[in-house]
Amino acid sequence: MKFTKMHGAGNDYVYVNCFEEQIENPAEIAIKVSNRNFGIGSDGLILIMPSDKADVRMRMFNSDGSESEMCGNGIRCVAKYSYDHGIVTKKEITAETGAGILTLQLFTGSDNKVNRVRVNMGKPRLTKVEIPMLGDPQDGQTVNQPLNILHTTFNITTVSMGNPHCVIFVDDVESFQVEKYGPLIENHDLFPRRTNVEFVQIISRTEVRQRTWERGAGETLACGTGASAVCVAGALNGLTDKKILNHLSGGDLELEWSEDGFLYMTGPATEVFSGEITL
Ligand SMILES: N[C@H](CCC[C@H](N)C(=O)O)C(=O)O
Numbered sequence: 001m002k003f004t005k006m007h008g009a010g011n012d013y014v015y016v017n018c019f020e021e022q023i024e025n026p027a028e029i030a031i032k033v034s035n036r037n038f039g040i041g042s043d044g045l046i047l048i049m050p051s052d053k054a055d056v057r058m059r060m061f062n063s064d065g066s067e068s069e070m071c072g073n074g075i076r077c078v079a080k081y082s083y084d085h086g087i088v089t090k091k092e093i094t095a096e097t098g099a100g101i102l103t104l105q106l107f108t109g110s111d112n113k114v115n116r117v118r119v120n121m122g123k124p125r126l127t128k129v130e131i132p133m134l135g136d137p138q139d140g141q142t143v144n145q146p147l148n149i150l151h152t153t154f155n156i157t158t159v160s161m162g163n164p165h166c167v168i169f170v171d172d173v174e175s176f177q178v179e180k181y182g183p184l185i186e187n188h189d190l191f192p193r194r195t196n197v198e199f200v201q202i203i204s205r206t207e208v209r210q211r212t213w214e215r216g217a218g219e220t221l222a223c224g225t226g227a228s229a230v231c232v233a234g235a236l237n238g239l240t241d242k243k244i245l246n247h248l249s250g251g252d253l254e255l256e257w258s259e260d261g262f263l264y265m266t267g268p269a270t271e272v273f274s275g276e277i278t279l
Contacts, residue, residue, distance in 0.1 A: 001016060001021060001023070001029070001276065001277055001278075001279055002016070002017070002020070002021060002274070002275075002276050003015060003016050003033070003040065003274065003275060003276070003277060004016075004017070004081060004271060004273075004274045005040065005042065005271075005272040005273050005274070005275070006077040006080065006081065006269065006270060006271050006272060007073070007077070007250070007270050007272060008072070008073025008074065008076045008077050008222065008224060008251075008267060008268060008269055008270070009073060009221065009222035009224075009248050009250040009251030009252070009253060009267055009268060010220075010221030010222050010248070010249065010250015010251055011043055011073035011074075011220050011221055011222040011223060011224070011250060012041075012042050012043055012221075012272070013042050013043055013044050013045065013046045013060075013071075013073075013074055013077065014033045014034070014040050014042045014044075014045050014046070015045075015046050015047075015048060015077065015078070015081055016045070016046070016047050016048065017048050017081070017085070017087075018047045018048055018049040018050070019048070019049070019050055019087060023047060026045060026047060026059065026061050026067075027061055027065035027066070027067065028065065029045055029061075029279060030044050030045035030061035030062065030063060030064075030065050031063065031064065031065045032279060033045055033277065033279075034063035035063075039277075040275075040277060042063065043062070043063055043214070043217045043220050044060065044061050044062045044063045044071075044216070044217060045060075045061045046058060046059070046060050046061070046071065046074045046077070046078065047059040047060075047061075048078050048081055048082065048087070051095075051096040053094075053096050053101055054093075054094035054095055054096040054101050055082070055087075055088050055090075055093040055094050055095065056078060056079075056082050056087060056088065056093070056095050056096070057095065057096040057097070058071070058074060058075055058078045058095055058096070058097050059098075060074050060097075060098075062214065062215065062216025062217045063216065063217045063218075064216040064217065065216075066194075066215070066216040067098075068098065068163050068215070068216065069097065069098030069099050069162040069163045070097050070098055070099035070121075070161055070162035070163050070225050071163075071224065071225065072119065072121065072161070072223070072224015072225040072226075072227065072228060072253075072265055072267075073222055073223070073224040073267070074224070075095055075097065075102065075104065075117075075119055075224070076104075076117035076119060076224070076267055076268070076269040077269045077270075077271075078095060079093060079095065079104045079106055079114060079117045079119075079269065080106070080113070080114035080115075080117065080269035080270075080271065081271070083106050083108075083113075083114045084113045084114055084271070091105065091106045091107075091108070092104070092105050092106070093106065097162065098162055098163075099121075099122055099161060099162020099163070100122050100162065102119060102120055102121065102122060103119075103120045104117055104118065104119050104120070105117065105118040105119075113271075114269060115268060115269065115270075116266065116267065116268055116269065117266070117267065117269050118264060118265070118266040119224075119264065119265045119266070120262050120263075120264055121161055121224075121225070121228050121262070121263040121264065121265050122161070122162065122262060122263065123261050123262055123263065124159050124160065124161060124228070124229070124232045124257070124263055125159070125160035125161075125162075126141040126142075126158075126159060126160075126232075126236075127140070127141065128142065128158075130160050131158045131159075131160045131164050131191070131195075132160075132164065132191070132192055132193060133158055133164070133190050133191050133192070133195075134189070134190050134191075134192065135190070141158075141236070142156060142157060142158040143157050143233075143236045143237060144156075144157055144237055145157075147185070147188070147190070149181055149184050149185060149188075150181075150184065152181075154168050154181070154185075155168065155169070156168055156185075157233040157236060157237060158195075159228075159229035159232045159233055160229075161225040161228050161229055161263070162225070163196065163215070163225050164191060164193060164194070164195040164196060164215070165195065165196045165197075165198060165225065165226055165229035165230075165233075166185055166191070166195045166196070166197045166198070167198045167200060167226075167229055167230055167233035168185075168197065168198065168199050168200070169200050169201070169202060169233075169234075169237070169239065170199050170200065170201060171201065172201065173199050173200065173201035173209050173210070173211050174201075174209075176199050176211065178199055178211050178212075178213050178219050179213075179218075179219060181197075181199075181213075182197050182199075182213025182218070182219065183213065183218075185197045185213070186213060186215055194215045194216070195215055196212065196213070196214050196215045196223060196225070196226050196229075197212070197213040197214075198210055198211075198212050198223070198226045198227075198229060198230050198233075199211045199212075199213070200230050200233075200234070202234070202239050202240065203247075205239075205240050205241045205244075206240065206241050206243065206244050206245060207244060207245050207246075207247070208230060208234065208240060208244055208245075208246050208247070209246075209247045209248075210223075210226065210227060210230055210246050210247070210248050211248075211249060212226045212248070214226070220250075221248065221249040221250030221251075222248035222249065222250040222251060222253070223248070224253060224265055224267065227246045227248065227253045227255055227265065228255055228263045228265050230244075230246060230255070231243075231244055231246070231255035231256070231257050231263065232257055232263065235257055242256060242257040242258070243255070243256040243257075244256075251267070251268060252267070253265055253266070253267040254266040254267065
């Protein structure tokens with residue numbers, strides 16, 4: 001199988017060009033190639049596919065083999081690959097994802113290769129049914145609600161960007177035990193399809209620092225849908241403005257929850273190397 005290794009702010013995936021390759025068992029391949037000792041090493045597998053609804057289609061699989069509806073860092077790299085390798089020739093393209101058809105603006109460097117992408121991530125979904133999460137649908141949005149984990153009470157705000165996110169604001173994110181609490185919340189009964197978990201320290205009304213425990217992948221260096229959810233959660237809680245700079249462990253993302261209701265994410269996309277692997 002031919003592949004290209006790419007990352008968005010350190011959130012790294014193995015990409016397969018399915019305009020040229022056919023992948024029969026993506027979940028199994030995701031587990032195998034993601035292994036950082038016995039495989040290629042990545043946070044998961046992303047397929048770049050033809051679409052009859054958009055310029056390209058993305059399917060995304062976490063390192064545990066589970067498929068997600070959307071991947072923010074991944075879709076920027078899909079756009080980069082598609083332009084750099086001639087699948088698309090325009091600098092504004094559409095991509096079919098599990099979260100709907102998204103519009104992306106591509107920015108190139110002096111080498112005419114894409115290095116930054118601005119994604120219209122769509123509108124955040126805020127009802128319990130849309131997250132999805134248990135609870136009375138009549139209760140409306142989940143903003144700053146208590147959740148007890150191991151005798152500690154966390155105040156959670158839940159947002160879907162097509163995939164579920166549970167956002168928790170903490171005083172000191174660097175010292176926070178992400179690996180202790182992340183999996184307990186990811187797999188909590190409250191979330192029938194599990195959830196991604198974002199731990200966020202407010203730096204100012206326009207700047208935050210985020211660490212992420214991802215559904216199906218563990219702690220990653222960045223999470224684009226998670227950063228989008230954090231932008232929404234910060235505004236809903238009155239802690240941030242609707243346009244923020246998010247410092248993730250692997251790099252920075254710019255987020256804006258615009259007046260039109262759409263969430264815009266802007267960030268880097270980097271190609272590391274290409275190769276071939278016998279599975
Ligand atoms: N683990 C996520 C998918 C990857 C999201 C993240 N890598 C991003 O950049 O949005 C989930 O199962 O919903």
